[in-house]
Amino acid sequence: MTNRIIYILGFLIISLPAIYAQEQETESGSDSVFTLQDCINYALENNQALIKSNLDREISKAQVSEVVAQGLPQINANADLTYNINLRQVVVEGDNPFIPPNGGTEGPVTFALGTKYSGNAGIELTQLIFNGSYFVGVQATKTLKELSDKSYIKTQVDVKENVIKAYYTVMVSSERLDLVKANLARVDSVLNETQILYNEGFVEKMEVNRLKINHNNLKTTYENNKRSLEIALELLKFQMGMPLDQNLVIEETIRDMQFETLQANIQEFEYSDRIEYSILDTRVKLTTYNMKNTKAQYLPVINAFANYGFVGGRNDFGDLMNFSDSWFDYSNVGVRLTIPIFDGLRKSSIIQQRKLDLEKLDEDRMMLRNNIDLNIKKARIDVENAVNTLNTQEENMQLAKDVYNAAQLKYTEGIGSSLELTEANSEYLTEQNNYYIALFEALMARVELERALGLL
Template structure:
């Protein structure tokens, strides 16, 4: 009870200093930490931007199949008017002695000094096999981008979970160190009194003082480790390092689902990596179809409408009464005939890319199987080690308790107490290391089975 009061008092002083600075700690459970990270991690924001880019890309491709309408206005000064040649026979005049001789050519200016043209053009794609397949590919690409975002979210959930568990374990270690300090300080005080009464030796007091000093140094190291683990958690969450955080979950509340050691009805598609590969295969198939569609003809509907004007004086162009109306509507059929075998080689490349994608499924399945076996074995070993270290901790605590009683009753040595305290701290360190390993193995197995999802 005294140990708990001391720890609460220390925390109260620490929190008091925080509030005195005008900064209250933010409280987070594990799920709240993950949710915060999903909203605030800069890397995830960039990934979501890529997803939005993919959506915009779909709209860009779809726009190619909609009517394309453009308007233009062209007004120019032909400051050097282009001339053409006409045969001299066009200018033969028997009454004109200066008429050009037959067989020669006479330069003639046909281009007006000023021209103007106002036109609206419209084009509508009627059929393009590659465009139709491109629309499907664009939607599939959007789905791939969404799954890539989901993969990034799962990775963030994994990183935050591991960092969160690290803080929980270090927090428990801090609490235990506080209890050890209180217990050892009490024992040192009692031994000093025994020394003053001639029951204990000064060597006994010095040994305990050395132990107490070493424990204080260990506490300082643990405090720094605690700060580092909190800073890592803040980084994984996307929290500013200056922001104070407080974890609301308790270590004893964390459950390990043993049924995941041998998952039933495991589906490879539960793994986001497998689902992404399936989408990549679909894209490769669509790319192959798109290459083959290049042999199909394309049909377009085109139209033009506008006005034109010309004259050797600018006023003739600027006068709207001199503008002439024109219009055109027609169809255009483009039939590929020979492209130097370019599409043939493109199809070969697309076939090989699709084949490689299918090979990837076999490799990925083998990798997932191995990862499942490794993760299950790691968790099994970690839990076995945790049970052994828990038993060792209980035995070490009992040995330390008995050694203290024996020493106080004069039937045991101070050296036994010191050794027992050393063994107890080592057992505590091993226990929390095993607990951390078990928690990390738990997260790894959840990821391996595809059950670690960012909610």
Template sequence: MKIFKLKILGAAILWGLTGLAYHADAQDVSELTSGEEVTITLDEAIQIALVNNHLLRKGLLDLDRAEAQIREAWGSVYPQINASGSYTRNLRTPNPFAGSDAGGLFESFGAVDWLAFNESARTDGDPNTNPISFDEYLDRQRQGYEDAGIAPPGSDGSNPFAVENQFEFGLSVTQAVYNGAAFSAIKAAKQFRELNQDQVQADRQQVVNEVKNSFYSALLAKEQVEVLRSSVERLRVTVEETRRSVEAGVLSRYDRVSAEVELVNLETNLIEAENQAELAAKNLALQLGIPTQNEINLRGALEYDESMQPEVADKDVAYEIAMQQRPDISQTENLLELRAIEGEVTKSRYFPTVNAFANFAYIGSVPSNRTLISPVEGQEFTFTTSDRGFFDDSYWNEAVSVGLRMNWSIFNGFQTRMQVQQNKIDIKKAEIDREFQQNAVYLEIDQTMKNLETSLRRIRSQERNLEQAELNYEFSLRRLQEGAGTALQERQASSLLDQSKLNYLSAVYDYLIALSQYEKSIGKPVLDAE
């Protein structure tokens, strides 16, 4: 099987220089193929998880979402530009003067034309032109329309005021002059981004703690397999020596059978331990965002040295550090600030909003029949027609307006006052949560430090016990080789040695888990690869 060594390429750049931006191609995990073996250390596992863990990748998307919400909030104070257009086809238009005396006024327009004709006839100095009666004027006008083959206006009984086609195209611009809610919303969006940044940092610490737990669990399972494998090898040697002793008549057949049964049981335990170790490694791969089909090979050992002591041994000092470093503490403070900003948004409803606006419209009233009837110059009762174009200036007009618009809710049934009261209650609840959180943090630090102390005492005790077990096994093995001891005594000593090793590994594991939890409890910053 090919050994694939992971390389952490630029993890610090990913989180430090790009503003916590995720780039999937910045490390070699993406190059893995199913079945490849991955060899990693704890530090490498942490750096892989900081880039590839599913929870952190989702957190970065939430951060991007918060940035988009800030830009959205700013959009409410930018100029708002809207375009509109409409077309209306008037199939039947009512007479606007129906039922009123105004209709008679328009019927008298013909008389006005007759009076103007007679006045012109009297004053033109031509003796051949004389005033005529109103009926004659109408008859001659009607004859002129017939000679020109033109239907007189209104002869079809249609509404003379109706326009079949109406168009309107508009552009409006609105600019907020004063809007307290909009500007408070911008502050709220920025505060929400701070909350998401704190959450990302909290998720990083949580992921690091979980990766350490998974790595130590997988490492413990691996070490347990090694202990059992060594025990199986020793027992196989013992079984072979027992068989030879039985053949030589030194030991009974019972001793051989007992050793063989014990070997089978131990081999079964080894198989189960190997399965558990494989599952622990797959769980680690899941935390790292690596396909679980790949085999994880751990580099490291469960060992304790004095450098693993916590950085701060004083509980009160550790608590003060936690108040400064823990992102969830910062998140609570930002939440209180967000509640205060929400109160500002609510109070802004007491004040008016003022907007400046500018509107431009291009309006068209275009009849379907665009034929214009006009008399021939110098010939009063001779008519001609002409067609106007669709975009003739007589059909289209522009409209432009500018102004200020104020909207002020004077009274809304005390709704705003009650909303302000609810916001004050939310702030008090958040303050109570902060008080509880501070007490919980102190208790968490106290508990983790006690766990560290207990685990360290177990390590000290198991170190001495392991030394005694190793001496006891060497003594029993030497007695067996000299013929002074029995195989049963050697097996018992071997079993005690194995149990002592497992107890020591368990104590170191518990200490490392407690140390990781302690570092998380004080909010130790997560450092990226250099």
């Protein structure tokens, strides 16, 4: 809705009472000549929003790899060197064949266990055997990538819509400018003829002044709207992602349009044709996986592990560096079982949240279906109204042209006044303006209908 308002406002800027043609003075090979499809294709490659959305897709791919990697073998190496400032004392009390007599002294026997310098170096391999949360998490991450892909498609649809509307704005404006340029040339011709008649004394000064006023208004409008059309072209280049300093010329004109397609042959519509509905379905799937993931955390986790390393210890650091005499290898393998028992009902609370999220998404689905139905109905009516208005304004413009031609003929033959000619010309310009406003609205309505039907 916001984009539509922007384009309507942008069009109204260049929809002053009279519009002129922008002269496309180009050097051979210096301008880019684009059809509508060319503009769309360029935008799909260069639009900044699409580039960012594609980067989000790449991030999602990396996230899938990150989660999958957690189920692959994990290998870690570690090493440490310790200087024991004060060795921990071991206390032994009672008869112990491994403890020398205490010299008759009563009480426990204490002795230091260890060496001044000790070291450890090893490598550990762990492999996930079973973790329900992991397997569900992989599925959820793949669904997250699917959501990112669909978001990219939605961005494509938005970009297409914006480019089409901007292209139509330039196309309609250029067509109007051609007509007003012709109007200006026609008024110049009449003004020059009247000036000659005045110089020869056949008409009054008032006749010349009245035509000059009309000429000056058209010329001022010409200059103002010439700059407005430049803004419209800049907007089109912005939507395409084209550098603003690059020249752009559109190839198609109103005469290339097939106006009967405004009354679109509406096919059997499916809600899944709308990317927004497909995105909502994916969000439901993702939320369901998140709930399953939390439930899977109640299951035991099984990991296998294997260790191999060396330990060493000496009271002299130099002796410790004699690896062949001071270090001894060790190795072990095993399986570790972790059973969750109680977490303060944290997982239960998370599951309840996910259930409520699914209920909200169900409501969102119903709201979206109703909104889509409303959009389609409104777009159909807007297209019908716009086409009817366009046909009426086209007829009015032709009638106004006939009136002006008759007034010009009478003025040329000397049986009509400049006032009558000026009024007829003003009415003709007004009907031209109304026609092109109706044409613009019809084209915008068609884009809205195509968007509502998911055809973009």
